[in-house]
Amino acid sequence: MSDTHFGFRTVDEEAKADAVRGVFDSVASKYDLMNDLMSLGLHRVWKAYTVAVANVRPGDRVLDIAGGTGDLARAFAKPAGDTGLVVLSDINEAMARQGRDRLLDRGLVLPTLLCDAEALPFATDSFDLVSVAFGLRNMTHKDKALAEMARVLKTGGRLLVLEFSKVAAPLAKAYDWYSFNVLPRVGQWIAGDGASYRYLAESIRVHPDQEALKAMMKTAGFGHVDVHNLSAGVVALHVGIKC
Numbered sequence: 001m002s003d004t005h006f007g008f009r010t011v012d013e014e015a016k017a018d019a020v021r022g023v024f025d026s027v028a029s030k031y032d033l034m035n036d037l038m039s040l041g042l043h044r045v046w047k048a049y050t051v052a053v054a055n056v057r058p059g060d061r062v063l064d065i066a067g068g069t070g071d072l073a074r075a076f077a078k079p080a081g082d083t084g085l086v087v088l089s090d091i092n093e094a095m096a097r098q099g100r101d102r103l104l105d106r107g108l109v110l111p112t113l114l115c116d117a118e119a120l121p122f123a124t125d126s127f128d129l130v131s132v133a134f135g136l137r138n139m140t141h142k143d144k145a146l147a148e149m150a151r152v153l154k155t156g157g158r159l160l161v162l163e164f165s166k167v168a169a170p171l172a173k174a175y176d177w178y179s180f181n182v183l184p185r186v187g188q189w190i191a192g193d194g195a196s197y198r199y200l201a202e203s204i205r206v207h208p209d210q211e212a213l214k215a216m217m218k219t220a221g222f223g224h225v226d227v228h229n230l231s232a233g234v235v236a237l238h239v240g241i242k243c
């Protein structure tokens with residue numbers, strides 16, 4: 001078995017998947033509150049931007065991968081309409097349960113399934129749009145996951161990857177201070193788990209930057225990739241077209 005990153009630590013691949021599962025088991029019940037606190041509500045703006053770029057149409061078939069508590073799937077459901085299909089998926093049962101329950105609370109019944117993005121249980125050419133928000137960073141074989149996303153998309157279909165990225169240089173010091181001093185403390189205080197939020201900060205630092213992810217998406221089968229930097233690169237939306 002090969003080694004990979006779990007934050008700044010080098011671990012074997014199986015240990016990474018277990019450790020990521022541990023993080024999301026631990027934070028699932030406080031995930032939404034923590035998202036609002038950590039990002040000062042900005043995650044809602046980043047997701048709203050993603051939904052606007054997605055421009056889902058009636059009848060579209062959409063797959064939200066690593067969908068967690070279901071923010072994107074919920075936003076896609078209305079424009080896809082009764083003739084469309086929106087699937088919420090995640091590898092983690094605790095997160096998927098939170099997502100399904102939140103959708104039900106809002107009167108939405110969407111197919112919700114547990115699956116690993118690296119081995120998607122869908123036929124080739126099944127979806128018009130695939131989205132993955134703040135999920136790719138946690139995957140062990142990002143190249144494999146991206147290739148799977150390309151496989152299940154129809155030709156001309158789009159992949160939207162919303163993910164933390166490389167912040168603009170003038171902000172880097174302040175962002176590091178916030179990430180390594182404030183985040184773990186807030187995580188400890190609210191979710192009783194500072195370590196998981198230290199992992200979050202570390203995992204962002206070892207994730208491919210804007211250009212590296214763009215290159216990975218091209219290799220995975222996305223002939224055209226656009227990069228939208230948000231909040232000075234704290235987050236980037238990569239839009240790939242399967243062509």
Ligand SMILES: C[S@@+](CC[C@H](N)C(=O)[O-])C[C@H]1O[C@@H](n2cnc3c(N)ncnc32)[C@H](O)[C@@H]1O
Pocket residue numbers: 020024065066067068069070071089090091092095115116117118132133134135136138139140
């Ligand atoms: C930070 S949460 C993001 C949730 C949601 N998309 C959002 O934006 O709020 C990351 C999610 O990725 C999921 N995840 C991690 N590895 C995965 C994999 N290999 N396949 C599918 N989901 C995965 C985790 O279980 C977790 O729910």
